[in-house]
Amino acid sequence: MSVAQQTVKKFLNDPEDIVTESLAGLGAAHPDLVRIDFENQLVLRKDAPVQGKVALVSGGGSGHEPLHGGFVGLGMLDAAAPGAVFTSPVPDQMLAATKAVDGGAGVIHIVKNYTGDVMNFKLAAEEAADEGIEVESVLTNDDVAVEDSLYTAGRRGTGATVLLEKIAGAKAEAGGSLAEVAAVARKVNDQARSFGVALTSCATPAAGTPTFDLGPDEMEFGVGIHGEPGRRREKVRSAAEIVAEMSEVILGDLNPAGGSNVLAFVNGLGGTPLIELYLIYNELTKHLEDRGLTATRSLVGDYITSLEMAGVSITILVLDDELTELWDAPVHTPALRWKA
Amino acid sequence: MSVAQQTVKKFLNDPEDIVTESLAGLGAAHPDLVRIDFENQLVLRKDAPVQGKVALVSGGGSGHEPLHGGFVGLGMLDAAAPGAVFTSPVPDQMLAATKAVDGGAGVIHIVKNYTGDVMNFKLAAEEAADEGIEVESVLTNDDVAVEDSLYTAGRRGTGATVLLEKIAGAKAEAGGSLAEVAAVARKVNDQARSFGVALTSCATPAAGTPTFDLGPDEMEFGVGIHGEPGRRREKVRSAAEIVAEMSEVILGDLNPAGGSNVLAFVNGLGGTPLIELYLIYNELTKHLEDRGLTATRSLVGDYITSLEMAGVSITILVLDDELTELWDAPVHTPALRWKA
Numbered sequence: 001m002s003v004a005q006q007t008v009k010k011f012l013n014d015p016e017d018i019v020t021e022s023l024a025g026l027g028a029a030h031p032d033l034v035r036i037d038f039e040n041q042l043v044l045r046k047d048a049p050v051q052g053k054v055a056l057v058s059g060g061g062s063g064h065e066p067l068h069g070g071f072v073g074l075g076m077l078d079a080a081a082p083g084a085v086f087t088s089p090v091p092d093q094m095l096a097a098t099k100a101v102d103g104g105a106g107v108i109h110i111v112k113n114y115t116g117d118v119m120n121f122k123l124a125a126e127e128a129a130d131e132g133i134e135v136e137s138v139l140t141n142d143d144v145a146v147e148d149s150l151y152t153a154g155r156r157g158t159g160a161t162v163l164l165e166k167i168a169g170a171k172a173e174a175g176g177s178l179a180e181v182a183a184v185a186r187k188v189n190d191q192a193r194s195f196g197v198a199l200t201s202c203a204t205p206a207a208g209t210p211t212f213d214l215g216p217d218e219m220e221f222g223v224g225i226h227g228e229p230g231r232r233r234e235k236v237r238s239a240a241e242i243v244a245e246m247s248e249v250i251l252g253d254l255n256p257a258g259g260s261n262v263l264a265f266v267n268g269l270g271g272t273p274l275i276e277l278y279l280i281y282n283e284l285t286k287h288l289e290d291r292g293l294t295a296t297r298s299l300v301g302d303y304i305t306s307l308e309m310a311g312v313s314i315t316i317l318v319l320d321d322e323l324t325e326l327w328d329a330p331v332h333t334p335a336l337r338w339k340a
Numbered sequence: 341m342s343v344a345q346q347t348v349k350k351f352l353n354d355p356e357d358i359v360t361e362s363l364a365g366l367g368a369a370h371p372d373l374v375r376i377d378f379e380n381q382l383v384l385r386k387d388a389p390v391q392g393k394v395a396l397v398s399g400g401g402s403g404h405e406p407l408h409g410g411f412v413g414l415g416m417l418d419a420a421a422p423g424a425v426f427t428s429p430v431p432d433q434m435l436a437a438t439k440a441v442d443g444g445a446g447v448i449h450i451v452k453n454y455t456g457d458v459m460n461f462k463l464a465a466e467e468a469a470d471e472g473i474e475v476e477s478v479l480t481n482d483d484v485a486v487e488d489s490l491y492t493a494g495r496r497g498t499g500a501t502v503l504l505e506k507i508a509g510a511k512a513e514a515g516g517s518l519a520e521v522a523a524v525a526r527k528v529n530d531q532a533r534s535f536g537v538a539l540t541s542c543a544t545p546a547a548g549t550p551t552f553d554l555g556p557d558e559m560e561f562g563v564g565i566h567g568e569p570g571r572r573r574e575k576v577r578s579a580a581e582i583v584a585e586m587s588e589v590i591l592g593d594l595n596p597a598g599g600s601n602v603l604a605f606v607n608g609l610g611g612t613p614l615i616e617l618y619l620i621y622n623e624l625t626k627h628l629e630d631r632g633l634t635a636t637r638s639l640v641g642d643y644i645t646s647l648e649m650a651g652v653s654i655t656i657l658v659l660d661d662e663l664t665e666l667w668d669a670p671v672h673t674p675a676l677r678w679k680a
Contacts, residue, residue, distance in 0.1 A: 006556055009539040011579040011616040011652060018619060025618030028625045029604075029638040065614035085615075199349040216346055239351040264369075271611045273647045274405035275425075276351040278365030279358060285368045298369040300674075302642070307613045310648060312351060334640075338677050 008203035008210060008308065015205035019062045019082055026069055030334045033073040040096035041089070043069035043080040048101040050078070054172040054181045055101035058110040058165060059094055060117050061086040063204065064225060067162060067304045070335030076169035077110075077333070085204045085307070086226045088116030094124035098133060106134035106178035108185060110165060112157030113141040136182040140164060142194045142315065144253045145222030145230050156224050159267050159315030160192035162303045163327075166336060170329035184326065188317060193254040195246045196313035198223035199236065200271060202306045221245075225269070225306045225313075239276070240283055246314050247287035254316060258292035261319045263327065268302040269311035277301065280312055288316075297327055303335065348543035348550060348648065355545035359402045359422055366409055370674045373413040380436035381429070383409035383420040388441040390418070394512040394521045395441035398450035398505060399434055400457050401426040403544065404565060407502060407644045410675030416509035417450075417673070425544045425647070426566045428456030434464035438473060446474040446518035448525060450505060452497030453481040476522040480504060482534045482655065484593045485562030485570050496564050499607050499655030500532035502643045503667075506676060510669035524666065528657060533594040535586045536653035538563035539576065540611060542646045561585075565609070565646045565653075579616070580623055586654050587627035594656060598632035601659045603667065608642040609651035617641065620652055628656075637667055643675065 012018060023043065027036035035044050049055065058068040059081030068080035078101035083089035098107050107128065111121045118139070125135040140157030149156055168185035176184070198220040201210035211227040214220060219242075222230025256262065266281045268274070277300050288295055296319060304313070317323070332340035352358060363383065367376035375384050389395065398408040399421030408420035418441035423429035438447050447468065451461045458479070465475040480497030489496055508525035516524070538560040541550035551567040554560060559582075562570025596602065606621045608614070617640050628635055636659060644653070657663070672680035 009557070009559065009576050009650065011539070011582065011612065011620055013578050013580050013619075018615060021622050022615045022618040025620070025622035025625075025640070028635070029606075029618065029621050029640050062615060063613070065618070070614070199351070217349070219349070236349050238353050240353050242351065266369075270613050271648055271650075272351065273403070273610050273645060274410070274642065275358060275362045275402060275647070278362040278369065278405070279353075280351055280365070281369050282361050282365030285365075295368070300365070300369050302614065305613060307615070308611055308650060310349065310611075332678075338672075339679065 007208050010205060012205055018205045019084060023069065026334060033332060033334060037100065040093055041082060042093065042097050042100065043072045044100055045072050045078045048078045049103040051103045052105055053103050054105045054176060054178050055103055055107045056110060056165065056169055056172055057081065057094065057097045057101060057107055059089045059097065060112050061088060063307045064304050066335030071165050071333050073333030074340055075173045075329055075331035076165050076336065088120050091120045091123035094121055095127050098124060098128045098135065102133045106136065108168060108181055109135055109137040110161065110185065111137055111139050112161050113139050113154055114151045115153065116151065134178060136178055138182055138185040140189050142189060142192045144193050144249055145195050149224055150228040151226065158196060158225055159194040159265055159304055159313050160189055160317065163192060163263060163265060163315065163317050164188040166331060167323055167326040170326040173329065188323065192315055192317040193250045194313050194315040195250050196223045196269065196311060197221055197242055197246065198269065198309055198311035200310040201227055202270065202309035223311060225304060227306060239279055243280055243283035244287060247284060250314060250316050251291055254318065256293060256318045260293050261296040262288065262293050263297040263299065263317040263319055264288065264295035265299040265315040267304055267313045267315065269309040269313065270302060270305035271308045271310035272312055274301065277312065284314060297324065347548050350545060352545055358545045359424060363409065366674060373672060373674060377440065380433055381422060382433065382437050382440065383412045384440055385412050385418045388418045389443040391443045392445055393443050394445045394516060394518050395443055395447045396450060396505065396509055396512055397434065397437045397441060397447055399429045399437065400452050401428060403647045404644050406675030411505050411673050413673035414680055415513045415669055415671035416505055416676065428460050431460045431463035434461055435467050438464060438468045438475065442473045446476065448508060448521055449475055449477040450501065451477055451479050452501055453479050453494055454491045455493060456491065474518060476518055478522055478525040480529050482529060482532045484533045484589055485535050489564055490568040491566065498536060498565055499534040499605055499644055499653050500529055500657065503532060503603060503605065503655065503657050504528040506671060507663055507666040510666040513669065528663065532655055532657040533590045534653050534655040535590050536563045536609065536651060537561055537582055537586065538609065538649055538651035540650040541567055542610065542649035563651060565644060567646060579619055583620055583623035584627060587624060590654060590656050591631055594658065596633060596658045600633050601636040602628065602633050603637040603657040603659055604628065604635040605639040605655040607644055607653045607655065609649040609653065610642060610645035611648045611650035612652055617652065624654060637664065
């Protein structure tokens with residue numbers, strides 16, 4: 001029996017209900033932070049709409065938790081619109097989210113660069129405009145692994161999305177205008193680059209079997225967050241070798257000035273133990289030092305995942321005073337919380 | 341090829357170095373919170389010893405991250421002594437930790453009930469006493485799955501350990517005496533029960549292959565955090581059925597008074613996606629409601645893990661005003677952080 005044919009076991013009832021049931025759990029666990037709109041399948045900030053504040057809406061296929069629903073709350077998102085697993089939400093969902101959180105100061109759509117997300121958010125933004133809500137769309141396309149992937153024209157949006165939602169959320173919380181929040185969000189995307197590696201595939205609940213077939217000694221170098229192909233498939237190497245090449249690709253493309261401060265984000269894709277993520281962080285610091293960079297901020301853990309995929313992505317964001325201050329600002333969401 | 345013979349892929353250099361390299365990463369990512377004592381293999385609170393404060397020390401085998409090193413910092417542990425993966429630290433490590441953090445008000449040893457941990461912490465406590473440091477040991481044995489398991493006489497210590505470290509840490513931070521901190525810690529253990537289920541095994545880095553063999557449609561019901569056998573091996577059931585039985589066992593043993601407030605803790609064992617953990621939380625709330633219990637606090641995520649094991653444990657802690665207040669108190673550690 002090939003690995004790809006073997007069923008991946010999950011804690012599941014009817015696979016069709018996984019998103020609804022999981023949202024119900026999110027709402028039940030964090031009633032002080034979020035409320036669930038089951039009709040439109042949305043996670044809404046408990047106190048939305050916040051009058052006079054620019055509102056932030058994101059969304060995309062489920063299966064990347066805590067992204068995006070786990071980032072709804074003070075100092076981050078006002079709403080998340082989750083689709084079915086690895087499936088874009090529909091424009092009606094995004095429109096409903098936009099209307100639910102608009103506090104009169106306009107709404108930011110944070111869109112990861114996947115064809116379905118881009119198209120559906122565009123339709124929702126147009127409809128919102130027709131209803132008199134000003135919308136600015138911000139695209140993330142930070143993944144330097146490949147151009148024009150399975151679901152994407154251009155580069156894919158991955159880890160930078162998490163950092164952008166935090167930083168733009170802080171800017172909105174601080175009273176930034178729609179243009180100011182959009183500008184700082186775009187700055188985060190411009191100053192960040194990511195790269196991912198998978199040791200195993202993942203399985204959608206509906207399929208039950210691995211999305212792609214990876215040999216018992218192979219890894220996918222440059223994988224996307226839905227298991228899209230990367231640069232090449234190859235034998236697993238040492239963590240030191242893997243991180244060296246990931247760093248080289250990221251820093252080669254980002255080309256930060258020597259002496260820069262950066263936020264170093266080591267993200268687990270779902271099935272990789274934290275002991276390994278910190279080992280990877282340790283390898284990463286060596287390459288940052290070699291380039292004269294200082295990681296003045298860090299984030300290590302599972303924040304943008306691919307179900308149970310064993311794998312890791314690294315995101316490097318070049319910081320300045322503004323971004324650092326916004327990163328440090330209070331945040332209180334199910335998955336990211338400090339000073340609140 | 342049987343599943344058990346297949347190598348589990350990991351981000352790794354020399355397997356012997358995984359703990360040291362991971363600790364180096366933890367220290368590099370959180371220099372504001374912790375420092376690493378590489379000679380004694382310890383994670384120390386950055387500002388330890390805190391004069392006049394009761395100090396909290398825990399430890400045990402590695403492979404359960406973020407437990408314990410991720411819980412070192414303000415309002416939680418003063419030191420963690422990690423052994424090799426799934427191997428107890430040695431008494432000298434625990435003694436060195438105890439001496440490093442003693443601020444003159446005594447030291448609490450938080451010990452999960454595994455034979456090696458119990459024996460080695462006992463020796464360390466005796467040596468510390470000989471050197472004039474007052475030590476109180478607190479044992480966790482909250483796992484109701486089995487009595488007398490592979491590495492344990494009596495019940496195993498699992499999820500309650502996380503809650504105990506947070507709550508006792510807050511009591512120490514608030515100026516509690518050694519006896520007071522020990523008392524509240526014991527209360528947490530007394531008022532908490534846990535139960536775990538595994539869908540897959542895990543593999544230690546040294547072995548590289550799964551610790552135990554679990555068929556492609558099987559689960560281990562009542563698993564321990566090292567893959568120790570539970571109550572039985574059986575076919576995977578629906579999440580609703582699994583959680584119903586887990587809840588029944590936990591609540592049957594804990595027997596909380598109707599109307600009680602509880603902290604409901606759904607813990608991923610390392611390889612289970614967050615979307616499934618929240619689905620489980622949703623199932624759990626139904627059983628709490630049936631018993632007239634209210635989950636006024638929650639914790640959902642990977643906090644005490646078994647490397648990459650796909651599985652979940654549930655811990656229920658009966659709250660009172662004191663425990664609730666201590667749970668809410670500021671905490672600032674790599675893995676748990678709020679209001680600080």
